[in-house]
Amino acid sequence: MKQLQHSMTLAVLVIALASIATISKAQTNQLLTLEEASSKALSNNKTVQLAKMDETIAASNYKQTEAIYLPQVGLSYTAFSTNNPLNAFGFKLQQKSIAQSNFNPDLLNHPGATPDFTTKLEVQQPLINMDAVYLRKGAAKQIEVYQYKTQRTSEYISFEVQKAYLQLQLAYDAVAVIEEALTTTKAVYTLSNNYFKQGLVQQSDVLNVQVQVASLENNLAKTKSNIGNASDYLSALMGQPLGTNYTVTKTLFTAITKDSITGTRADFMAMQKAIDASNLLIQSSKMSYLPKLNAFGSYQLNDSKMLGFGAGAYLVGAQVSWHFFQGNKTKNTIATQTLERNKLTAQLAQQKEQSNVELSKAKRDIADAQTEITRQKTAIEQATEALRILQNRYQQGLVNTTDVMVATTQLSQQKFGLAQAIFNQNLSKAYTQLLTSSTTK
DSSP, rough: OOOHHHHHEEEEEEEOOOOOOOOOSOOEEEEHHHHHHHHHHHHHHHHHHHHHHHHHHHHHHHHHHOOOOOOGGEEEEEEEEEOOOHHHHHHHHHHTTGGGGGGGGGHHHHHHOOOEEEEEEEEEEEEEOOOHHHHHHHHHHHHHHHHHHHHHHHHHHHHHHHHHHHHHHHHHHHHHHHHHHHHHHHHHHHHHHHHOOOOOOOHHHHHHHHHHHHHHHHHHHHHHHHHHHHHHHHHHHHOOOSEEEEEEOOOOOOOOOSSSOOOOOOHHHHHHHHHHHHHHHHHHHHHHHOEEEEEEEEEEEEEETTTTTOEEEEEEEEEEOOOOOOTTTTHHHHHHHHHHHHHOOOOOHHHHHHHHHHHHHHEEEEEHHHHHHHHHHHHHHHHHHHHHHHHHHHHHTTTTTHHHHHHHHHHHHHHHHHHHHHHHHHHHHHHHHHHHOOOOO
């Protein structure tokens, strides 16, 4: 029973490696370095591509604000017909067709159906609109917001690639541990079976070893499936088709990290630019209290016949408008925008505090993992020696099969513990790099 419990413990540790829900089929093998994985992910990852699309959309929105400087031009063609005395006389004036007979009181009071066909070219030119100027500046800040968001998204995807790569390394380490344990256990089975035939051990000893072999073979199959799962996750991150098993290089993670979090981290900068954009929106709302100056002009052709362009006239002018009171709408808009800006400021401060907490934890995790690595290496040496001694004594018939199986399981657990500690240290280093990164702009 004790031997079976140790076997189940090892199985749980191995099964815990699974990080993907689906299991790939018909997989091929391919060597993949961490640098290649990161490069492909930054080029093909869908999340990064979506972030770049948001950046492009922000740039397009900014270009729309060019309207505050450029003229608006429109062309229209309109057909009229009326017997309204005032409009009928006005049509004739616009057509420059007034004659002496048109002043006949009877015709003035009772005109017949009078047609007018108007071709009109209109131009409106913004001159001074300070609220629109600050809106344009705010739109420019939004471009910077999404540029920093794209950079932070790329950094996070790189971290996810590193984590997936380390998980794949851990899966391969688990396979090696189980294969070694399986080899040892099969050797014990062969020896115990020979002893049973000689009447030196009981059949229960042989059966216990058989159960252990079957358990290890089952765990090995599951762990190899986990390699496929981790490989598929890497393929998804890199934007590659599923179905390839990647083999990895066995190296320690040596990322260069800073001792503290910098305020120029991309996500911090994105939020700071959002705060700056909010300040510009507030300023824009305040500027809406000021008068606006705009110019306008038109050129008009009027004729009594369709597609006629007989009489032409122009109209030009400039307008100063001043909306100094709009039922407290502007005042309340400014108050709302100020609250939203203050919320962003508080969120930025909270995010920095949380990042500092996470950085402190990551540093402690690195130190703890190093301690665990040292302890596990010592434990492996001791467990290896203990297993060697028990195997020698077992061959001499001085210990039973269960003792050898327990020692084998213990050695496997220590080796897997070392692999897990190295994984934890590497992952913490990668996360520390993510936390302490700074913008490249």
